[in-house]
Amino acid sequence: MQIKIIGRWENGKPQKCVLCDGLRKCLRSALDELGFSDTPIQECSSQEEYDSYGVFVAPLLIINGKAKLAGRVPPKEMLKEFLRFELKGGKP
Numbered sequence: 001m002q003i004k005i006i007g008r009w010e011n012g013k014p015q016k017c018v019l020c021d022g023l024r025k026c027l028r029s030a031l032d033e034l035g036f037s038d039t040p041i042q043e044c045s046s047q048e049e050y051d052s053y054g055v056f057v058a059p060l061l062i063i064n065g066k067a068k069l070a071g072r073v074p075p076k077e078m079l080k081e082f083l084r085f086e087l088k089g090g091k092p
Contacts, residue, residue: 001086003027004042006060009050014043020059022073027061030079 008015057071068082
């Protein structure tokens, strides 16, 4: 499973984002509870990558190449549902 958080970038540099930090912590907790502690959470690595996603609000959560949510930190149970759905291959 590929998980990526796209945070804020300005003038070619990543910006500090409280929501991004909160999402990362909540996501890590959800992964731990589901038994996927070793799953890496990737970060946006360049201004070009950030621009390619057309981000309007941060953070943007991408799971297996699909945008799942933007601009907020959802309840942990919602994150766990996103993860379970993707673990089933995107099938309900």
